[in-house]
Amino acid sequence: MNKIIKSQIDQLKPSATLAINEESDRLKKSGKKIYKFGFGQSPFPIPEPIVSALKISANKHVYLPMQGLEELRSAIARYLNKNNKNDFDKNDIVIGPGTKELMFLTQIAFEGDVLLPAPSWVSYLPQAIVAKNKVHWIQTTSDSNWFPTAAQIENKIKNIKYKNLLLFINSPNNPSGTICKNLKEIAEIAKKYKLIILSDEIYSQLTFNDQYESISNYYPEGTIVSTGLSKWCGAGGWRLGFFAIPKQLKELKNTLKIMCSESFTSVSAPIQYAAVEAYEGDHSVYLSNVKKILSFTGNYVYENLKSNVISVTKPEGGFYLFPEFTNAKFSSSSEMCKDILKKTGVALLPGSDFGLDSKKMLARLSYTDFDGDSFLKNTSGSKKLDNADLKKNAPNIVDGVSSLKDWSNSL
Numbered sequence: 001m002n003k004i005i006k007s008q009i010d011q012l013k014p015s016a017t018l019a020i021n022e023e024s025d026r027l028k029k030s031g032k033k034i035y036k037f038g039f040g041q042s043p044f045p046i047p048e049p050i051v052s053a054l055k056i057s058a059n060k061h062v063y064l065p066m067q068g069l070e071e072l073r074s075a076i077a078r079y080l081n082k083n084n085k086n087d088f089d090k091n092d093i094v095i096g097p098g099t100k101e102l103m104f105l106t107q108i109a110f111e112g113d114v115l116l117p118a119p120s121w122v123s124y125l126p127q128a129i130v131a132k133n134k135v136h137w138i139q140t141t142s143d144s145n146w147f148p149t150a151a152q153i154e155n156k157i158k159n160i161k162y163k164n165l166l167l168f169i170n171s172p173n174n175p176s177g178t179i180c181k182n183l184k185e186i187a188e189i190a191k192k193y194k195l196i197i198l199s200d201e202i203y204s205q206l207t208f209n210d211q212y213e214s215i216s217n218y219y220p221e222g223t224i225v226s227t228g229l230s231k232w233c234g235a236g237g238w239r240l241g242f243f244a245i246p247k248q249l250k251e252l253k254n255t256l257k258i259m260c261s262e263s264f265t266s267v268s269a270p271i272q273y274a275a276v277e278a279y280e281g282d283h284s285v286y287l288s289n290v291k292k293i294l295s296f297t298g299n300y301v302y303e304n305l306k307s308n309v310i311s312v313t314k315p316e317g318g319f320y321l322f323p324e325f326t327n328a329k330f331s332s333s334s335e336m337c338k339d340i341l342k343k344t345g346v347a348l349l350p351g352s353d354f355g356l357d358s359k360k361m362l363a364r365l366s367y368t369d370f371d372g373d374s375f376l377k378n379t380s381g382s383k384k385l386d387n388a389d390l391k392k393n394a395p396n397i398v399d400g401v402s403s404l405k406d407w408s409n410s411l
Contacts, residue, residue, distance in 0.1 A: 037348055038348055040318075054271070070090060094242060114128045114134065133166075165196070190222055206319070340404065346404050
């Protein structure tokens, strides 16, 4: 039989994050003690008012507009304008079954090349490969908080002949947990060269200092804001995300609408109706308690890992750390992670999955292996957290970090 799979598809592998989650579950079922530090999923329950809204909307059964429920799009626009100081209206919003699908369709539609900072989320590159978009990596380091400098971006652009360029910025960042501090400078370069920026802000509501800033504030005419329900309210399985697209990119928005209509048609009606509550309701108490737990847990992991042989940047948002094991001597970061999993039961993702040199002994650590529901119930309110709270409510975090540090010290 002739080959039936296209060459650019044939080279793909399953998503690294989903693969490590399934492998961790398989090992757990076999009886092995596993610390699930490899998969980035919110451990917290969905706020009850949003769940109630879904129950009420369960009988909503008709197809909704391809761009999304008008009431939801209006609520999202108001939310962004209030919290991000944007100037969107309902016609600028496109609803999708998670931002991942919208990013994929955008890459397919986009005529141009893609600029990816390294490290970047694991799915940007495979999507570009499927879409046949050439990718230009911009290597970063912990010295720049794992984000590219404006000078790096400009130097990369000068060596590219293509006129149209799509730059991905993800802050707070997956995999590093850091926040971009030079948005204004990046925006100036973007304006100068007329870049399109896809600002992946899926962790924006989980910043620990409550001072999140969007690059759309500095470059509104060329920035697509991308976010959704999965991280801040624990609704990853609901699959609802959105793009806010400026009027200057109307051509892209209209094309995206068509592609939505020819792929997923429209997002589940009950989910969209329930999401109105997510963006219109007051969930500040819930978010405050969630961020208190994540901030304390992330700082605990940071303080207990950092040493003369483990280099790590303090987390500023989301639920990741990106440690480098400087004394590890393996052929690749992937081999290192296999050794860690085998000897300690700690599941991590290698830095090479995020676009970095495989010779650098980097790994992403997700500090979410705990029961978020009970943690919230046991610590909600003004109570200040301490290590005893973590040992009681997140024992896998404490034990897993200890095992990881022991492994590093044994090298």
